[in-house]
């Protein structure tokens with residue numbers, strides 16, 4: 001008689017779902033998302049909320065009261081839709097001197113078999129090294145994730161447990177930012193009566209929702225055009241290779257239209273989104289668009305201008321912006337065969353014709369990246385402007401080992417201390433999954 005052999009994993013109960021919440025604090029909007037995630041299946045969105053933001057400048061908190069009010073309102077809307085009360089959130093940082101680096105640490109194993117004790121010692125040594133260098137530089141660590149291990153010079157090992165070795169080393173991917181912007185963001189969220197679970201770099205989050213693993217492996221740059229900031233995140237070999245933040249965005253196009261045609265910002269915004277484009281055709285010389293006056297109460301009338309004039313103003317700003325993007329890509333080393341694919345996202349990527357423009361300006365393949373990987377994402381949140389928000393949920397729903405969350409002094413990161421054994425609980429959780 002055949003006996004059914006049960007795989008041990010079949011005996012495990014499905015992983016418990018947990019509520020995960022994120023808030024995108026942007027220069028033009030503050031958006032919140034609440035989802036259910038079990039770390040295995042696609043997270044399910046259960047609530048969303050959006051508010052206009054006017055408390056930020058170039059991605060940094062400039063008006064605390066306005067920022068916290070927008071955070072509170074957006075999250076309350078999402079909580080109401082979800083029917084849950086949120087205590088802590090993931091929040092993004094787009095500017096503030098973000099920097100991505102890899103640190104290596106090594107310990108002596110003396111020829112024996114690598115055990116959990118050695119792994120813990122290695123990761124603790126890694127944390128100590130990071131603390132020493134980061135806090136000495138007056139910066140805050142957003143994340144410090146062990147990537148690949150090296151055993152006696154053999155690199156690229158994903159799990160060194162059980163191998164005999166003399167030396168064990170690990171590469172740790174460290175993402176840092178200047179401390180004051182982190183503290184201000186943290187304060188704005190806490191003033192809105194929410195705890196900060198983690199600060200995620202916007203480029204890291206948007207990459208999580210617009211890239212596929214093949215692109216990350218082969219080499220890809222995510223260019224996120226926000227209202228006030230454009231972030232460039234380069235990936236290669238499955239890892240983040242560099243991050244640059246440019247203090248220019250789609251809001252500058254609006255400002256240029258407003259000043260070039262002497263109209264209000266709100267009218268300029270409408271002209272840009274409804275009639276604007278990044279590419280032109282001969283027809284645009286004949287198509288006329290209406291420009292509302294600066295002050296309609298003053299008896300001024302609307303003017304009509306050829307659409308080509310509007311497009312010329314937009315393209316002039318895009319020339320500047322993509323000049324900066326190209327320099328950033330070169331600075332990170334995104335060149336040659338591994339530097340061919342660019343994904344544009346952020347609200348600015350919704351501008352008509354921008355992929356064609358960028359393809360010409362950067363001489364690389366360009367596609368538009370809209371958020372994917374979440375079930376039940378409302379249509380209103382499915383545009384490129386919400387890539388960061390959706391990406392935070394995806395980033396936060398994956399179990400990950402982050403040395404920045406070990407329970408030692410966080411070197412000025414701000415906020416309340418983590419529970420004493422959080423790191424070890426996280427380690428245990430990961431060990432069970434390997």
Ligand SMILES: Nc1ncnc2c1ncn2[C@@H]1O[C@H](COP(=O)(O)OP(=O)(O)OP(=O)(O)O)[C@@H](O)[C@H]1O
Nearest residue numbers: 026027028029226227228229250251347348350351
């Ligand atoms: N259809 C569209 N056409 C042109 N521009 C658009 C369109 N939709 C949105 N935008 C522009 O995208 C910008 C907003 O993008 P996004 O929501 O990504 O910015 P943000 O996250 O608020 O700001 P930041 O990330 O810079 O702090 C605005 O300037 C808006 O005009």
Ligand SMILES: [Mg+2]
Nearest residue numbers: 026027226388
């Ligand atoms: Mg943004």
